[in-house]
């Protein structure tokens with residue numbers, strides 16, 4: 001039977017919603033999480049599992065990632081199921097002189113923010129990863145970059161939250177938010193009404209639809225990423241890998257960020273390689289396209305030439321929750337008391353899930369957070385305030 005009341009009601013059973021449920025439940029808050037489908041049935045089940053630090057913007061974005069990385073180590077020990085967290089180290093490979101210059105400046109800034117990251121020349125890079133193309137100029141390397149299984153992460157966080165008393169309701173869709181004046185009263189769901197004063201909107205690319213139920217507009221749009229999965233292979237790639245071009249595309253909304261916008265690669269414990277991924281604005285279309293997959297295959301084969309001869313066994317696409325400045329929306333909505341936002345993590349939601357959960361739990365229980373959420377307010381776009 002669904003509960004009739006909740007101290008805090010979380011909408012969304014991806015990595016963000018489950019993480020918030022976990023950290024709130026550990027603080028003894030009576031939490032109910034509602035998910036319209038299955039856990040990780042949205043973007044968190046259609047993505048890579050890279051926990052990159054050096055890909056973040058130096059400043060508060062990187063500070064979030066550094067804190068999240070520490071939390072991952074604790075979660076790996078504490079969650080009731082394995083999340084397949086592997087601290088392998090990560091590379092951002094460089095293909096041109098122009099990228100080399102940009103990476104030099106980026107690495108310098110990251111280092112001044114306390115990140116352990118350094119540049120490798122071609123010889124050092126090939127010694128570390130002998131299957132990479134000798135055409136590459138080098139890479140930035142950080143030993144802190146890691147990898148996790150995003151679906152296991154969401155399930156582990158939900159189970160961990162449940163162990164601390166949270167109620168996790170899947171196949172329960174939120175249909176409406178009831179408000180009186182500027183206060184939340186209740187949420188209408190496909191399984192009945194739940195009374196609550198506090199709602200966390202962690203619905204990823206669907207967060208704008210949830211916010212509209214309360215009359216608020218959010219600047220989040222879906223940005224598709226297509227991924228190719230190879231057959232299981234002997235070790236081809238020991239580290240997590242992004243290309244410098246991929247980082248460039250991430251922060252540019254223009255056409256250059258579509259197909260051919262650089263690569264992301266990881267080899268899973270079972271030997272499959274996940275090769276990604278496009279950045280396309282095509283609405284809520286989660287299909288894959290031949291053009292997109294061809295672009296991904298071509299770009300990845302340039303970086304690991306041996307990939308030309310391997311079998312692709314599967315493809316899928318997910319929708320990144322994109323915001324205009326690449327940063328998530330985190331915190332209270334001034335226009336509606338009790339509405340908390342935790343959405344819009346674009347290509348960083350897996351890496352930032354633990355820190356998002358911790359900070360939103362601190363905000364709700366203490367009214368303050370260890371890291372300031374000012375840079376992530378919805379007011380920065382002049383909306384929802």
Ligand SMILES: Cc1cc2nc3c(=O)[nH]c(=O)nc-3n(C[C@H](O)[C@H](O)[C@H](O)COP(=O)(O)OP(=O)(O)OC[C@H]3O[C@@H](n4cnc5c(N)ncnc54)[C@H](O)[C@@H]3O)c2cc1C
Pocket residue numbers: 011012013014015016017034035036037038039040041042043044045046047048049050051052172173174175202203204205206210223224225226227276277317318319320321342343344345346347348349350351352
């Ligand atoms: C191709 C690709 C590769 C990526 N690679 C990485 C990576 O390597 N590292 C990284 O850090 N990030 C990566 N990302 C980004 C990451 O996947 C997302 O930022 C993250 O999954 C977002 O999580 P979320 O919980 O906010 O959203 P979601 O996982 O989408 O969860 C939102 C949930 O809300 C539910 N919902 C929606 N409406 C309702 C409703 N009315 N009622 C109830 N429930 C509702 C949905 O069903 C959904 O399950 C990648 C994304 C893509 C697409």
